Amino acid sequence: MNYVFLFFDQLRSESLSCYGHPLVKTPNFDRLANEGVRFDQNYTQCVLCSPSRCSLVTGWYPHVNGHRTLWHLLRPHEPSMFRYLRDNGYHVEMYGKNDIFSEEYIPLALDHYEVVRGGRFGANPYDKEDPRYYSFKYEAFLGELHETKDMKCVQKGIDFMNSRKKGDKPFFLYLPIEYPHPPYSAPEPFHSMYKPEDIPPLRPVDSEQKLPSFHKLMRKYRKLDQNPDEFMKEIHATYLGMVSYSDWILGQLLDALDKMDLKDETTVIVSSDHGDFAGDYGLVEKIHNAFYDVTTRVPLLIRTPGCSAGHVVREQTELFDIMATVLDISGIEATHTHFARSLVPQLQGASGDRSRAVFAEAGFNSSEKHCFEGHDPSHPTRVEGHIYWPQTMQQQQVPKSISRTTMIRTLEAKLIRRPDDVHELYDLVNDPLETRNVYDDPAYKKLQDELNLSLLDWYIRTSDVVPHNDDNRSFPKE
Numbered sequence: 001m002n003y004v005f006l007f008f009d010q011l012r013s014e015s016l017s018c019y020g021h022p023l024v025k026t027p028n029f030d031r032l033a034n035e036g037v038r039f040d041q042n043y044t045q046c047v048l049c050s051p052s053r054c055s056l057v058t059g060w061y062p063h064v065n066g067h068r069t070l071w072h073l074l075r076p077h078e079p080s081m082f083r084y085l086r087d088n089g090y091h092v093e094m095y096g097k098n099d100i101f102s103e104e105y106i107p108l109a110l111d112h113y114e115v116v117r118g119g120r121f122g123a124n125p126y127d128k129e130d131p132r133y134y135s136f137k138y139e140a141f142l143g144e145l146h147e148t149k150d151m152k153c154v155q156k157g158i159d160f161m162n163s164r165k166k167g168d169k170p171f172f173l174y175l176p177i178e179y180p181h182p183p184y185s186a187p188e189p190f191h192s193m194y195k196p197e198d199i200p201p202l203r204p205v206d207s208e209q210k211l212p213s214f215h216k217l218m219r220k221y222r223k224l225d226q227n228p229d230e231f232m233k234e235i236h237a238t239y240l241g242m243v244s245y246s247d248w249i250l251g252q253l254l255d256a257l258d259k260m261d262l263k264d265e266t267t268v269i270v271s272s273d274h275g276d277f278a279g280d281y282g283l284v285e286k287i288h289n290a291f292y293d294v295t296t297r298v299p300l301l302i303r304t305p306g307c308s309a310g311h312v313v314r315e316q317t318e319l320f321d322i323m324a325t326v327l328d329i330s331g332i333e334a335t336h337t338h339f340a341r342s343l344v345p346q347l348q349g350a351s352g353d354r355s356r357a358v359f360a361e362a363g364f365n366s367s368e369k370h371c372f373e374g375h376d377p378s379h380p381t382r383v384e385g386h387i388y389w390p391q392t393m394q395q396q397q398v399p400k401s402i403s404r405t406t407m408i409r410t411l412e413a414k415l416i417r418r419p420d421d422v423h424e425l426y427d428l429v430n431d432p433l434e435t436r437n438v439y440d441d442p443a444y445k446k447l448q449d450e451l452n453l454s455l456l457d458w459y460i461r462t463s464d465v466v467p468h469n470d471d472n473r474s475f476p477k478e
Helices: 027-035 049-058 081-087 149-163 214-221 229-259 321-330 389-397 442-462
Strands: 002-008 037-043 091-095 112-114 171-176 266-272 300-303 312-318 358-362 405-409 413-417 424-427
Touching: 002 149, 002 229, 027 229, 027 266, 027 300, 037 358, 049 081, 049 321, 081 091, 081 171, 081 321, 091 149, 149 171, 149 229, 214 389, 229 266, 266 321, 300 321, 312 358, 405 442, 413 442, 424 442
Parallel strands: 002 171, 002 266, 037 312, 091 112, 091 171
Antiparallel strands: 037 300, 266 300, 358 405, 405 413, 413 424
């Protein structure tokens, strides 16, 4: 079995037509959903690139081994899906964004990797004094559709597959590209494909209810509160254009696979590390400890030979289930303790586990100075004018806004605990858009208590992992 894993960055499920969006055009995602299995309620373990990806390939939650920052990646003593594959005879090829492997880990997991150079967004059209400057709303990418570095990554992957010869090892091709990560910009005609006036209503800004501090702080530091509501729809329209360009890239890959006659011996996986606000709640991009569905719910589409084509799994799954599923399909037994579940039964048409809760976590204690963005005063984000300068300053000046946070989500409710800030509770049956925080509402006390206890039980069960090999309790003989 070969694998092609196309991994997008900040792609939210609800912004795809096969997940129900009424406006966006994503025919290639739809095609893959019809030919494979679509996991409707799939959730990331962290709303931050590196921790999400480390969880993805280890089957560990971020707290298990301290993967909560952008710059603490897998180190040689740690397991990963890629390492298992390579150790079991697979050729592992990667083109695109890293955010998983430390330098020492790369030769343990990859046969070949390449950082592809190139652009993917246009210029910032606003002056630094303009309140739109830090909004991530940029001009269109000026190159042709094939000239973004993301498409160049995918083309490198296609060229690699074309170079394969009879008798070569089975391969795992990993393509972690950056679309639709902000800045909000895409090549034409995608950049201007959607009109702001056609965008469905966004989730509202609610200054009356008790919400975590990052809501007001993000709008303040990025000057988003100085822009009209209509500007958020402009941002969202461009984001959808980026999603449609992402779909075009997927189409190039699927067409190439068809031409190479690899469909019957290749599993295709498409997903993303986390979502994006894209104007919802009056916010842009993301913040580590915001666990709304727009940032935690990510697509998962898998097409594998013999799968139940067109099957939809309505029950909750977690992003790191990809690891357990790949190992199961490949007949590889994991030799480390992990918390992921194989989705092979669902690929064959089974339902999921309706009682399953999913979890996400992020953030830093105030004492963890080395974790906060901008902890190095020489870092470019510490310079005013850098697009991430507001985010860095917010973390440095108001550390509680990025404090340790954990989410438990069932199909009916979501609890988000922030010991150093505001807790949140959402009734997903009556408030699916998560617009009313009912934490400490007497009517929800029983539910609140049950979720708090379930969260505690989860932490106890996942608090650490014990190595599978034993150590000699006696001293070595001389």
